[in-house]
Each structure stands twice: as structure tokens, then as C-alpha cells.
Amino acid sequence: MISQVVDRSDAKLSMAHLYVAFGAVLLGGIAGLLQTLVRSGTIVLPAGIGYYQLLTAHGILLALVFTTYFIIGFFYAGLSRTLGKFYDQPYRMAWLGFVIMTFGTVLTTVMILLNEGTVLYTFYAPLKASPLFYIGLTFFIIGTWLAGGAMCHQYYICKKVSKKKLSPLFAFMAVSTMVLWFVATIGVAASVLFQFIPWSLGWVDGINILLSRTLFWYFGHPLVYFWLLPAYVCWYVIIPEIIGGKIFSDALARLSFVLFLLFSIPVGFHHQLLESGISPFWKFLQVVLTFMVIVPSLMTAFSLFATFEISGRRKGASSLFGWFKKLPWKDARFFAPMVGMLIFIPAGAGGIINASNQMNQIVHNTLWVTGHFHLTVASSVALTFFGIAYWLIPHLTGRVLTGRMHQLANLQTILWAVGMFFMSGAMHTVGLLGAPRRTAYTTYQDNPDALGWIPYEVTMALGGSILFIAIILLIVILTDLAFFAPKGKEDFPIGTVADQAEKTPVILENWRLWLTVVTILILVAYTVPVVHMIEHAPPGSPGYKFW
Ligand code: HAS
Ligand code: CU
Numbered sequence: 001m002i003s004q005v006v007d008r009s010d011a012k013l014s015m016a017h018l019y020v021a022f023g024a025v026l027l028g029g030i031a032g033l034l035q036t037l038v039r040s041g042t043i044v045l046p047a048g049i050g051y052y053q054l055l056t057a058h059g060i061l062l063a064l065v066f067t068t069y070f071i072i073g074f075f076y077a078g079l080s081r082t083l084g085k086f087y088d089q090p091y092r093m094a095w096l097g098f099v100i101m102t103f104g105t106v107l108t109t110v111m112i113l114l115n116e117g118t119v120l121y122t123f124y125a126p127l128k129a130s131p132l133f134y135i136g137l138t139f140f141i142i143g144t145w146l147a148g149g150a151m152c153h154q155y156y157i158c159k160k161v162s163k164k165k166l167s168p169l170f171a172f173m174a175v176s177t178m179v180l181w182f183v184a185t186i187g188v189a190a191s192v193l194f195q196f197i198p199w200s201l202g203w204v205d206g207i208n209i210l211l212s213r214t215l216f217w218y219f220g221h222p223l224v225y226f227w228l229l230p231a232y233v234c235w236y237v238i239i240p241e242i243i244g245g246k247i248f249s250d251a252l253a254r255l256s257f258v259l260f261l262l263f264s265i266p267v268g269f270h271h272q273l274l275e276s277g278i279s280p281f282w283k284f285l286q287v288v289l290t291f292m293v294i295v296p297s298l299m300t301a302f303s304l305f306a307t308f309e310i311s312g313r314r315k316g317a318s319s320l321f322g323w324f325k326k327l328p329w330k331d332a333r334f335f336a337p338m339v340g341m342l343i344f345i346p347a348g349a350g351g352i353i354n355a356s357n358q359m360n361q362i363v364h365n366t367l368w369v370t371g372h373f374h375l376t377v378a379s380s381v382a383l384t385f386f387g388i389a390y391w392l393i394p395h396l397t398g399r400v401l402t403g404r405m406h407q408l409a410n411l412q413t414i415l416w417a418v419g420m421f422f423m424s425g426a427m428h429t430v431g432l433l434g435a436p437r438r439t440a441y442t443t444y445q446d447n448p449d450a451l452g453w454i455p456y457e458v459t460m461a462l463g464g465s466i467l468f469i470a471i472i473l474l475i476v477i478l479t480d481l482a483f484f485a486p487k488g489k490e491d492f493p494i495g496t497v498a499d500q501a502e503k504t505p506v507i508l509e510n511w512r513l514w515l516t517v518v519t520i521l522i523l524v525a526y527t528v529p530v531v532h533m534i535e536h537a538p539p540g541s542p543g544y545k546f547w
Pocket of ligand 2: 220221224270271
């Protein structure tokens with residue numbers, strides 16, 4: 001019998017990850033604030049700290065450390081809640097994963113702080129960091145594999161014990177997300193192990209730049225769905241329970257996760273549309289596949305609207321949009337993810353613009369792209385994660401989310417949305433005016449176009465400052481929830497499926513089938529272009545240290 005609460009030792013495991021996650025938010029947030037102030041010409045950094053050094057710390061701490069630790073911590077708790085207490089073996093593997101991941105994180109962060117790894121979060125060659133930077137990343141990835149292994153093991157044992165063909169929806173989604181992560185990280189691990197480490201140690205003279213970037217984006221695109229899918233877990237499984245509704249369809253939810261697994265990997269070229277050395281045919285093929293991966297997001301939007309409308313009508317809403325008013329707007333557990341969902345509508349539309357082959361020429365390498373990912377990962381995903389933390393942390397620490405904390409958390413969400421409106425809005429606009437991304441303050445010798453960008457950069461700094469206040473407020477709320485809030489029992493909401501939903505076909509949980517299809521898709525999308533990259537490679541490039 002599964003209890004309604006996370007087991008106490010599993011709770012400790014989950015909390016360990018959440019501490020690191022939110023510690024990273026604080027440090028990464030400080031870097032972010034300073035960046036917007038430098039970029040707008042407001043301040044000059046003291047003590048020899050470089051703009052690009054901060055930018056690297058910001059990217060790694062927020063896009064990699066915060067997200068990954070949060071996701072793993074959230075999944076451990078959810079698996080414990082839906083499958084039951086972790087068995088000994090996966091439990092030990094999970095802690096080992098935590099230790100290895102944290103060792104890697106500390107090593108990489110120290111190298112960035114020592115200014116030995118100022119290569120940004122994409123660590124594009126021929127920028128060359130200290131070998132310890134790449135070795136830290138390797139440990140980080142191995143740690144996440146152990147975490148994924150622990151989850152799959154727990155899932156496997158529980159499935160065997162229960163003899164059911166279908167696992168709980170939460171567990172299925174968590175395992176699919178980790179499987180996506182396994183398949184994706186093979187690319188970056190290959191590049192780091194076989195290209196970057198030997199090259200940075202001086203064992204080989206040159207690196208195949210195009211191949212390294214391709215292996216990075218083979219990983220880099222599914223990485224964005226590794227961030228998004230846990231938010232979708234909340235939207236599909238947790239939000240219906242919070243609003244007093246039902247999950248619209250278990251089958252649709254599972255199908256959307258399967259489609260993400262299939263289509264999120266063979267699409268990395270949409271980050272390399274302006275890279276020479278890849279023929280237009282293969283770029284076009286991956287653009288087509290990119291448009292396929294929009295489908296499961298549209299299915300998600302449809303399913304969420306259905307859940308909202310059905311539950312609103314049950315509560316007596318009769319007009320076309322009357323259900324909108326019946327949603328629990330004052331509940332922080334709902335409000336933060338809901339604002340995330342609303343933001344995902346323009347955020348996703350921006351992604352479709354990026355992917356549209358020719359239009360990519362206008363936006364690529366401009367601040368538009370920075371605007372895009374501050375709406376997607378830094379708003380839709382981040383706000384959903386904050387919304388989860390508001391109930392998950394007190395659930396795990398045996399405390400309650402009080403009415404006063406609901407109010408403060410809602411204020412946090414509003415500040416985040418307002419700050420992001422200014423910052424990301426200005427980034428999108430000035431990107432269309434040609435302002436490049438990843439560039440410190442410069443007027444390009446008082447070039448009139450570049451001078452025209454400055455007001456937008458000041459607006460970015462204004463938004464960034466509001467966001468920083470929101471981060472401080474977030475940390476205050478979470479510290480209260482972890483250590484000071486009144487003792488009590490906070491629910492871990494898990495939705496139930498609507499009665500009218502069709503029965504879920506078991507084929508959706510046929511891993512062998514989906515892994516075969518994904519392997520075929522990857523081979524089709526990548527084999528020929530990668531063979532070309534190796535066969536026609538120019539001499540390997542030496543490394544550069546521009547900082
Ligand atoms: Fe992206 C670049 C294309 C989604 C993150 N993306 C990036 C980078 C990041 C990133 C970090 O094709 C920069 C990487 C770098 O450093 O260079 N992106 C897409 C497309 C999608 C997309 C087609 N991106 C994301 C998500 C991210 C993310 C999600 C993070 C979590 N992106 C690109 C491309 C580039 C790119 C190019 C390269 C640009 C370049 O040139 O460098 C799609 O997945 C988007 C589909 C989404 C939708 C929206 C569905 C809406 C939903 C919400 C429903 C709301 C409800 C509430 C129900 C179609 C599900 C409503 C309620 C009411 C009451 C109204
Ligand atoms: Cu992408």
C-alpha cells in the first residue's frame with residue numbers, strides 16, 4: 001500500500017538536492033544582476049572579475065545546477081510518493097550519485113571562479129578551459145546517470161512487485177525524462193571525454209570544432225526538454241489535484257512524453273542553422289523534426305485547457321470563459337505554475353520563429369535568443385519549479401505553507417513576471433535591432449545603431465534588478481518553509497484521471513519499442529552529416545584563451 005507521504009529517509013535525499021538547487025539560484029542570481037548592470041554600462045566590475053566569467057557562472061549555476069538538482073530532488077520525492085519508499089540498492093545508488101554530482105559541480109564552479117573556465121555554458125571550442133573544468137563536468141554527468149539509474153531501478157523493482165502493466169503516471173513521466181537524459185547525455189559525454197579532455201590536457205594538438213558543437217547540440221536541445229518535462233509533470237499530474245479537477249487523459253499525457261522522447265533528440269541542428277559545414281538538406285530535415293516536437297506541447301496546452309474548463313464548469317461556470325474565474329488564483333501552488341503556463345504561450349511562439357529556417361538568420365546570435373530562453377526555462381520552467389517547492393519543501397520537512405506565505409509567494413511570482421516582462425521584452429526587441437548576445441558593454445566606437453541599443457539594455461538592467469529582488473524573496477520564503485514555518489502536514493498533491501478518459505493502451509509503456517524508434521530517428525538524422533564532418537574535417541584547431 002502506497003502512503004500519501006514521502007518516506008522520511010527519501011525526504012532527506014530529496015531535500016539534499018533542493019538545498020544545492022536553491023543555493024545555486026542565489027549565486028547564479030547575483031551573477032545575473034551584475035551582468036545586466038555591466039551590460040548597460042551602469043557599473044564596472046571590481047577585483048578583476050570578468051563579464052564572461054560571470055556569464056559562465058550564471059549559465060552553469062542556473063541552467064545546469066539549479067535545474068538538474070531540482071529535477072532529481074523532485075523526482076525522488078514523487079517516486080517515493082507514488083511507488084513507495086526507495087529500496088536499499090537504488091537508495092544507496094542515489095546518494096552516491098549525489099556525492100559524485102556535487103563533487104563535479106564544486107570542481108567546475110571553482111574553476112570558473114578561478115577564471116580558468118570562462119567558456120560559457122556551451123563551452124564552444126576553440127575556447128579552451130582548464131582540464132579540471134571538463135573533468136568536473138564529467139563527474140557531474142556520471143552523478144546524474146547514477147541518479148537516473150536509481151530511479152529506473154526503483155521503478156523496475158516496483159513494477160515487478162506490483163505486476164501491473166502500467167506504472168503510476170508520475171513514475172512513468174519521471175522515468176521517461178531520465179531516459180531522455182540518458183540518451184541525450186551520450187553526445188556531450190562523448191565530446192567531453194574524447195575531444196575536450198585529451199585536447200585540454202595537451203594529449204592531442206587540435207579539436208574538430210564542428211563535431212564538438214554538433215555533439216553538444218545533440219545534447220543541448222533535449223536538455224531544454226529535460227528542463228521542461230518536469231514542469232509538464234506538475235502541469236499534468238499535480239495542478240489538476242490542486243484546482244480540484246481531474247487529469248484529462250492519462251493516455252494523452254503518456255503519449256506526449258513518448259513523443260518528446262522520440263522527437264526531441266534528432267533536432268540539434270536548429271541551433272546550428274548558420275554553421276557552415278552541414279549541408280542544407282540535413283539542416284532542413286532536422287527543422288522538419290523540430291516542427292514535430294511542437295506537437296506534444298500543443299497536446300499539453302489542449303489537455304490543460306480541457307482540465308481547467310471541465311473543473312470550472314463543474315464548479316458552476318456557464319459562460320464561454322467563466323471557468324477562468326473559478327481557478328484558485330490565490331493559491332501559490334497554482335498561481336506560480338499558471339503564470340509559467342501563460343508565459344509559455346509567447347515563449348513557445350518565439351521558439352517556432354527561431355526554428356523557422358530563414359527567420360533564424362535574423363535572430364541567431366542576437367539578444368532575441370537570450371530573451372527566448374529567459375521566457376522558457378527562466379520563467380515557464382523556473383516559476384513552475386518555485387510553485388512545486390512551495391508545497392514540496394514543507395511536505396518534506398513536516399511543516400505547512402501558511403496563508404501569509406501563500407501571499408508572499410504570490411508576490412514573488414508577480415515580481416518575477418514583471419521583471420521578466422521588462423528584461424525579456426527588451427531582449428527580444430533589441431535582438432531584432434541587431435544587438436548581439438554574449439557581449440559585454442560596448443558602443444562600437446559610438447556607432448549610432450549600437451548607441452540605439454543602450455536604452456533597451458538599461459531596461460534589461462531594470463528588469464534584472466526586479467528579478468534579483470524576487471530571488472531574495474524566494475530564498476526568504478523557502479528558508480522559512482524549510483526551517484521556521486509551523487509544524488504540520490502539507491499535502492503532496494497527485495491528481496486522479498477523469499472518469500470519461502479512455503483506457504491507456506499498454507503499448508505506451510513499451511520501452512523497447514520507443515528506444516528502438518528513437519535510435520532509428522537519431523541514426524537517420526545524424527549518421528551522414530557526422531560522417532561528413534569527420535571525413536572532411538579541416539586540421540584540428542588549437543585552443544584559445546581570450547579572457
Ligand atoms: Fe528554444 C534556442 C526552438 C522550446 C530553451 N531554446 C534556445 C536556447 C535555450 C532554449 C536555452 O529552432 C538557447 C541555446 C543557446 O544558448 O544557444 N525552442 C524552440 C522550439 C521550441 C523551444 C521550436 N526552448 C524551448 C524550451 C526551452 C528552450 C521549452 C527551455 C525550457 N530554441 C529554438 C531554436 C533555438 C532555440 C531554433 C536556436 C536559436 C539560435 O539561433 O540560436 C518549442 O518546443 C516550443 C513549443 C511550445 C509551444 C507552446 C505551447 C503552450 C503551452 C502552454 C499552455 C498554457 C495554458 C494556460 C494551458 C508551442 C503548453 C493558458 C491559460 C489561460 C487561462 C489562457
Ligand atoms: Cu533547441
